[in-house]
Amino acid sequence: MIEDMLRTPAAVQDAERHTAHNYHPLPVVISSAEGAWVTDVDGRRYLDCLAGYSALNFGHRHPTLIAAAHAQLDKLTLTSRAFLHDQFADFCRELAALCGKDLVLPMNTGAEAVETGIKVARKWGYQVKGIPAGQANIVVAEGNFHGRTTTIVSFSTDSDARADFGPYTPGFRIVPYGDLAALTEAIDEHTVAVLLEPIQGEQGVVVPPEGYLHGVRLLCTERNVLFIADEIQSGLGRTGTTFACEQEGVVPDMYLLGKALGGGIVPVSAVAADTDVLGVLQPGQHGSTFGGNPLACAVATEVVRLLATGEFQRRSAALGERLQAGLRGLIGKGLVAVRGRGLWAGLDIDPALMSGREACERLMERGVLAKDTHGSTIRLAPPLVITEEEIDHAVAQVAAVLAG
Structure with a gap:
């Protein structure tokens, strides 16, 4: 069976065996990344809508930043x-x-x-x-x-x-x-x-x-x-x-x-x-x-x-309007409330539907990574390099999860 060939379950077990349980990560094991996307040990790609709690505002492996790191490592x-x-x-x-x-x-x-x-x-x-x-x-x-x-x-x-x-x-x-x-x-x-x-x-x-x-x-x-x-x-x-x-x-x-x-x-x-x-x-x-x-x-x-340069602030403002508008359209369709500014949003899910953790697990199955907090709330904070199409894709996956 294909499931028997996957590397993720064993990698998750190995991490659990040798790690203090101060986090409760989703069962995805990332091995490479670029821009707004990450790839796991089994080759599956995910749209990263958490961006390391905003640590990855410029996306994964931004070429300018990687070049600066490489040059300095040599000196x-x-x-x-x-x-x-x-x-x-x-x-x-x-x-x-x-x-x-x-x-x-x-x-x-x-x-x-x-x-x-x-x-x-x-x-x-x-x-x-x-x-x-x-x-x-x-x-x-x-x-x-x-x-x-x-x-x-x-x-x-x-x-x-x-x-x-x-x-x-x-x-x-x-x-x-x-x-x-x-x-x-x-x-x-x-x-x-x-x-x-x-x-x-x-x-x-x-x-x-x-x-x-x-x-x-x-x-x-x-x-x-x-x-x-x-x-x-x-x-x-x-x-x-x-x-x-x-x-x-x-x-x-x-x-x-x-x-x-x-x-x-x-x-x-x-x-x-x-x-x-x-x-x-x-x-x-x-x-x-x-x-x-x-x-x-x-x-x-x-x-x-x-x-x-101001480029990333402008991107966040413009793309944030698109993200917020898309998410607000889901209020009453599984979402109770949406809060946020720019490319940062908190989504309150109707607790009768599912918990925030369950929503994040279902989003992960659909190729989108997010993080839950405080019960039925999830957070989205995609990299500022995300595109309009990728924002629409993320919102569509949220809608699909809420629709069951």
């Missing part, structure tokens, strides 16, 4: 920050310009960027705002997802992410997302920052009420509090603008970046802010062995240059 990969290297200045300068900020602090993962933002905000609070030692607090939102370190899960409201990892780090106040009145009430004289996702990704691509981000910006300015925007998933072209904050004409005090910054090749993250904020750090107070390494900088500089 220099790591020095540590004990020395400078010839890729570092270009990356920091060009990313700072893209963000409209003075300074950049390169790190590796998104969680490291968030941890860096927390540390910088606290230090700014003590040194600049004059808060008494040990009294700083940061206001965050319910439903947030900023990473999985012990500090970050301390202010998560997701029981799976938080339970049994205590004792928890103090210094955080949680308010409902999108509720400006609750945020106003939570800020006091010891508040150093408001840390928010402009659009909540893991929660199901939740877009805040119109005017919310603008109100947050005004409130933070009025109260002398830093506005930290976690744009790790929402930034770098995903929503149709370079940053999701731009949708409301808002500029935060600090950007937290990651995922797409590494071009789908290496983990790269960064914090971008002006000198009066990032300048509070002095040598020896924060760092990372691999942060800002030559290979990462070479790739990430090319990512910044791709974004500087």
Whole structure:
């Protein structure tokens, strides 16, 4: 039988046997990829509509980014920050310009960027705002997802992410997302920052009420509090603008970046802010062995240059309208709600039909890869290189799954 010749079942079993079960992946084993498509060990192709949680905004193996990686691999990969290297200045300068900020602090993962933002905000609070030692607090939102370190899960409201990892780090106040009145009430004289996702990704691509981000910006300015925007998933072209904050004409005090910054090749993250904020750090107070390494900088500089053209932001905006319109046409036909901006969508499936996991399994059988979250919700975040025809194909497969 053909099934007996497939390599996937054995590969899945082997992975399960030797891996801690911190993920519950779909039973697909990818061996190669290009653009918006991946191919498994049995030669079956799938349209990737997750794009590594936005880490693959430019698709798999973008030729410009692959060329930059190859060229750098032949010269220099790591020095540590004990020395400078010839890729570092270009990356920091060009990313700072893209963000409209003075300074950049390169790190590796998104969680490291968030941890860096927390540390910088606290230090700014003590040194600049004059808060008494040990009294700083940061206001965050319910439903947030900023990473999985012990500090970050301390202010998560997701029981799976938080339970049994205590004792928890103090210094955080949680308010409902999108509720400006609750945020106003939570800020006091010891508040150093408001840390928010402009659009909540893991929660199901939740877009805040119109005017919310603008109100947050005004409130933070009025109260002398830093506005930290976690744009790790929402930034770098995903929503149709370079940053999701731009949708409301808002500029935060600090950007937290990651995922797409590494071009789908290496983990790269960064914090971008002006000198009066990032300048509070002095040598020896924060760092990372691999942060800002030559290979990462070479790739990430090319990512910044791709974004500087505006091409990918325009693609995301235009193609996003097509995606959102197609999905909204399925409301009442198995979908309860659709949320999103640009090439990013959260789909609430009628729970009477199936769970989000079941929907993703059925989409996989039809050659489309997506990810479920919170019961009956699935997320779509295709690479920004996807075509109109491929978007229509993805929407058609969603419709077919809902129709049973």
